[in-house]
Amino acid sequence: MTDKVLIYSRFPKTMMARFAERFELLDTGGRPAREVFSADALGGIRAVLTAGGTPMGAEAMDLFPKLGAIVCYGTGYDGVDLKAAAARNVAVGHSPGANAASVADIAMTLMLAATRRILVADQYVRSGDWAASKPSPMMRPQAGMPGRRIGVYGMGEIGRKIAARCASFESEIGYFSRSKYDLPYQYFPTLEALADWCSVLMIAVRAGAETQHAVGADILKRLGADGYIVNISRGSVIDEKALVVALTEKTIAGAGLDVYDQEPHAPDALTALPNVVFAPHIGGHTLESHVAMQNCVLANLTAFFEGRPLPYEVK
Amino acid sequence: MTDKVLIYSRFPKTMMARFAERFELLDTGGRPAREVFSADALGGIRAVLTAGGTPMGAEAMDLFPKLGAIVCYGTGYDGVDLKAAAARNVAVGHSPGANAASVADIAMTLMLAATRRILVADQYVRSGDWAASKPSPMMRPQAGMPGRRIGVYGMGEIGRKIAARCASFESEIGYFSRSKYDLPYQYFPTLEALADWCSVLMIAVRAGAETQHAVGADILKRLGADGYIVNISRGSVIDEKALVVALTEKTIAGAGLDVYDQEPHAPDALTALPNVVFAPHIGGHTLESHVAMQNCVLANLTAFFEGRPLPYEVK
Numbered sequence: 001m002t003d004k005v006l007i008y009s010r011f012p013k014t015m016m017a018r019f020a021e022r023f024e025l026l027d028t029g030g031r032p033a034r035e036v037f038s039a040d041a042l043g044g045i046r047a048v049l050t051a052g053g054t055p056m057g058a059e060a061m062d063l064f065p066k067l068g069a070i071v072c073y074g075t076g077y078d079g080v081d082l083k084a085a086a087a088r089n090v091a092v093g094h095s096p097g098a099n100a101a102s103v104a105d106i107a108m109t110l111m112l113a114a115t116r117r118i119l120v121a122d123q124y125v126r127s128g129d130w131a132a133s134k135p136s137p138m139m140r141p142q143a144g145m146p147g148r149r150i151g152v153y154g155m156g157e158i159g160r161k162i163a164a165r166c167a168s169f170e171s172e173i174g175y176f177s178r179s180k181y182d183l184p185y186q187y188f189p190t191l192e193a194l195a196d197w198c199s200v201l202m203i204a205v206r207a208g209a210e211t212q213h214a215v216g217a218d219i220l221k222r223l224g225a226d227g228y229i230v231n232i233s234r235g236s237v238i239d240e241k242a243l244v245v246a247l248t249e250k251t252i253a254g255a256g257l258d259v260y261d262q263e264p265h266a267p268d269a270l271t272a273l274p275n276v277v278f279a280p281h282i283g284g285h286t287l288e289s290h291v292a293m294q295n296c297v298l299a300n301l302t303a304f305f306e307g308r309p310l311p312y313e314v315k
Numbered sequence: 316m317t318d319k320v321l322i323y324s325r326f327p328k329t330m331m332a333r334f335a336e337r338f339e340l341l342d343t344g345g346r347p348a349r350e351v352f353s354a355d356a357l358g359g360i361r362a363v364l365t366a367g368g369t370p371m372g373a374e375a376m377d378l379f380p381k382l383g384a385i386v387c388y389g390t391g392y393d394g395v396d397l398k399a400a401a402a403r404n405v406a407v408g409h410s411p412g413a414n415a416a417s418v419a420d421i422a423m424t425l426m427l428a429a430t431r432r433i434l435v436a437d438q439y440v441r442s443g444d445w446a447a448s449k450p451s452p453m454m455r456p457q458a459g460m461p462g463r464r465i466g467v468y469g470m471g472e473i474g475r476k477i478a479a480r481c482a483s484f485e486s487e488i489g490y491f492s493r494s495k496y497d498l499p500y501q502y503f504p505t506l507e508a509l510a511d512w513c514s515v516l517m518i519a520v521r522a523g524a525e526t527q528h529a530v531g532a533d534i535l536k537r538l539g540a541d542g543y544i545v546n547i548s549r550g551s552v553i554d555e556k557a558l559v560v561a562l563t564e565k566t567i568a569g570a571g572l573d574v575y576d577q578e579p580h581a582p583d584a585l586t587a588l589p590n591v592v593f594a595p596h597i598g599g600h601t602l603e604s605h606v607a608m609q610n611c612v613l614a615n616l617t618a619f620f621e622g623r624p625l626p627y628e629v630k
Contacts, residue, residue, distance in 0.1 A: 101461045101485055108484075109431050112424035118592065119437060125593035126586045130579045144601030146416045168483035169423075170416055264445045271441045277433065278440035286459030 003305045004044060006033065006064065009051035011073065018294055019049070023301065033063055047304055049297060052076030052094060053207075053234060053263070058084035069304040071297055074284055075099060075158070077314050078207035078234060093310040095296035097157045099284035104161035106283040107202055107232045110256025111150075113277045114228055115142055115200070120274070138274075143199070143226065146170035151198030153191060153215075154205030154233065155181055162202050174198055177205070191215075195222035200230060207234030215239065220246040227252045232283045235261040244269045247276060258283045318620045319359060321348065321379065324366035326388065333609055334364070338616065348378055362619055364612060367391030367409060368522075368549060368578070373399035384619040386612055389599055390414060390473070392629050393522035393549060408625040410611035412472045414599035419476035421598040422517055422547045425571025426465075428592045429543055430457060430515070435589070453589075458514070458541065461485035466513030468506060468530075469520030469548065470496055477517050489513055492520070506530075510537035515545060522549030530554065535561040542567045547598045550576040559584045562591060573598045 002024040007016065010030030019025060026045065028036045045064040050056055052072040056079055061067055070080055072094040085092050113119065120138045124130050148171045152159045155177040163173045163185055173185040176194040180187045188194040191214060195201060201223055205211050215229065216239035223229065229252060231238055240261045246252045247270075254275040260266045263281055270276065284293065300310045317339040322331065325345030334340060341360065343351045360379040365371055367387040371394050376382055385395055387409040400407050428434065435453045439445050463486045467474045470492040478488045478500055488500040491509040495502045503509040506529060510516060516538055520526050530544065531554040538544065544567065546553055555576045561567045562585075569590040575581045578596055585591065599608065615625045 102459045105427065105460050105484060106431060108423075109427035109433055112420065113428055113433050116421060116424050116594075116597070118424055118428050118594065119434070121594040121597060122434060122592055125581050125595050128586075130595040131581070133579065139595065139597065141597075141600040141602050141605055144417045144603050145420050146603060165480075165483045168480045169420060264448065266440050266446070271443075277437055279431075279433065279436040280440050280445040280454065282431070282436060282454065282456075285456040287456050288459050288461060290456055 003047070003301070005301060006037075006042070006045045006048045008033065008048050008056065008060075009054040009073070011049075011051070015290065015294065019297065019301075022298065033060075047071065047301055049073060049301070050079070052079055054079045057081045058087075061085065061088055061090060069093065069300070069310065071300045071304075071310075072314075073293055073297055075103075076207060076234065078236070080314075082314065091304065091310050092314040093296075093300035093304075093312050094314055095293040096312055098292035098296050099286075099289035100157040100161050102286040102289035103158050103232050103283040104165060104204075105286075106258050106279060107158075107162050107204070107230050107256075108165050110232070110258060110277050110279065111200055111202070111228065111230045112145075114230070114254045114256040114275075115145075117142065119277060147172065148200065149174060149198040151175065151188075151194040151201045152185075153177070153194065153201060153203050153237075155179075155183065156204065156206065158232070159202075159204035162204055166202075191219060192222060195219045195227075198223070199226050200228045203229070203231040203233045203237050205233055205237060207236050211237050213237070213239040215243075217242040217246070220252055223252050225251060225253060228254050228256070230256040232258045235259045235263065240267065240270070244273075247273050250275075318362070318616070320616060321352075321357070321360045321363045323348065323363050323371065323375075324369040324388070326364075326366070330605065330609065334612065334616075337613065348375075362386065362616055364388060364616070365394070367394055369394045372396045373402075376400065376403055376405060384408065384615070384625065386615045386619075386625075387629075388608055388612055390418075391522060391549065393551070395629075397629065406619065406625050407629040408611075408615035408619075408627050409629055410608040411627055413607035413611050414601075414604035415472040415476050417601040417604035418473050418547050418598035419480060419519075420601075421573050421594060422473075422477050422519065422545050422571075423480050425547070425573060425592050425594065426515055426517070426543065426545045427460075429545070429569045429571040429590075430460075432457065434592060462487065463515065464489065464513045466490065466503075466509040466516045467500070468492070468509065468516060468518050468552075470494075470498065471519065471521065473547070474517075474519035477519055481517075506534060507537060510534045510542075513538070514541050515543045518544070518546040518548045518552050520548055520552060522551050526552050528552070528554040530558075532557040532561070535567055538567050540566060540568060543569050543571070545571040547573045550574045550578065555582065555585070559588075562588050565590075 005023045007027040047069040052074045069091045150166045152175040176188045256277045258279040320338045322342040362384040384406045465481045467490040491503045571592045573594040
């Protein structure tokens with residue numbers, strides 16, 4: 001008998017094909033599991049594959065009385081109620097580090113695209129304005145990378161990769177995280193102090209109650225009129241309304257965003273702004289990181305069905 | 316009597332203001348010098364400030380019978396006929412390295428923007444297609460940076476800075492240049508061998524007769540269907556027609572371009588392509604690099620008028 005895995009979030013079919021070689025998949029396609037499958041079918045489910053950001057609380061877990069493992073695709077697991085899982089003796093797994101380089105790279109892409117105004121630049125050439133020698137106030141020289149102060153909020157695997165990349169651009173690196181590490185970057189004891197110091201704030205912190213709206217009006221004000229925000233973590237870390245105000249009133253210079261409060265929705269007030277570069281939560285999406293994350297999922301599920309501890313368990 | 320400097324290319328007025336504090340400027344605004352100033356005025360000119368890419372041959376030099384120095388703003392001096400200058404005992408100066416970081420950074424920006432499809436990504440979010448869950452074949456996962464083979468053509472100051480930045484992205488670096496250096500990157504003895512090996516070719520070579528159309532149909536073919544071209548050097552290094560064909564027929568995957576054969580004109584056949592990211596020759600344009608290049612210009616001109624050798628002379 002093949003082991004059954006319920007697919008709780010919406011994933012691309014091409015990706016599911018690899019898991020289907022090993023497991024019998026009950027794919028909800030992102031719809032409520034009860035609408036798609038009978039209570040009987042759900043009753044037999046022991047393992048669920050989900051996306052880390054998809055909400056999964058006690059009630060959802062109780063749909064599966066035999067549940068033993070929740071496996072998250074990706075690094076994040078902020079959607080999963082860890083207490084509820086522990087209370088039900090359900091192991092939670094994820095894919096730590098598997099997409100760290102890919103996410104760090106989108107952070108760099110968004111930062112460089114925003115600070116060097118590549119969207120404006122591309123449009124200036126394509127429109128023919130450059131050829132017509134039309135002056136463009138948007139194409140005035142901007143501050144570059146050498147000597148720029150980059151603040152990294154969160155110093156996990158992604159934060160470290162962002163810092164290492166920024167260092168190669170001859171920038172200064174500072175960071176704030178709960179712990180101070182033995183790293184060659186300046187540590188700031190508070191997010192406020194980091195925001196006062198830096199001109200680009202890279203959000204690479206884990207999402208959760210502790211970091212919910214941590215970047216609000218106050219932090220944005222401290223960043224200043226030359227400041228940029230780059231978020232590749234989760235939309236919940238930023239107070240999105242305060243961000244729209246800061247970008248509209250130009251109390252900060254710009255932003256690069258891969259994540260939003262209510263995905264896949266980016267508010268109209270945000271997408272109307274010219275000083276933002278948008279990506280549709282593609283940070284972790286490269287060919288290699290997908291393979292690496294799939295490997296973590298397969299290792300977690302295989303171990304679970306063989307009665308072993310998950311090799312990539314959330315601690 | 317204030318020293319007179321003829322401004323032979325078109326430069327922003329804000330930039331000229333700094334030079335005007337020290338010299339009397341005769342600004343052509345990029346028009347033919349003869350149309351703007353009398354033969355008499357030109358006859359007294361001993362120093363000319365130009366852009367490295369602006370053509371300046373023997374005939375142009377002969378407009379200024381007392382010419383002693385041609386000072387180029389920026390690293391390049393490919394527009395200047397060095398033989399003609401030497402024959403007239405005219406010193407040629409430039410701004411070596413002053414904009415290297417800035418240019419290397421635009422190379423990274425263009426590479427990341429092209430390979431991670433940031434223009435498509437931004438449009439996907441802004442248009443509402445993401446929110447509407449419209450599938451986008453353009454948003455399929457792409458190859459990332461770790462393990463990617465980056466080929467650097469030219470290993471001067473800009474090439475080295477590009478290589479150092481790429482290394483921090485966990486990519487493999489190879490290079491081709493006239494000389495092999497003591498550097499931790501794989502050396503290829505020919506551009507052909509480099510193109511066969513790499514999936515991104517970064518053009519960071521000096522422009523000139525030797526490198527004219529060095530990247531043509533053959534090199535593009537060797538780069539392959541997954542290959543990208545990034546050019547931050549001079550448009551003349553690429554056979555632009557061959558590039559349009561390769562991008563249109565998708566025998567290469569994409570390109571990031573800051574320079575063009577006939578600036579400020581980028582051909583319509585090129586600007587119509589979705590798989591290219593364009594910038595209007597802004598590589599060297601950051602606040603710091605402008606100050607650094609201005610410092611080189613001032614040092615060159617001051618030395619010249621004081622009868623000393625140019626500190627940043629083209630060798």
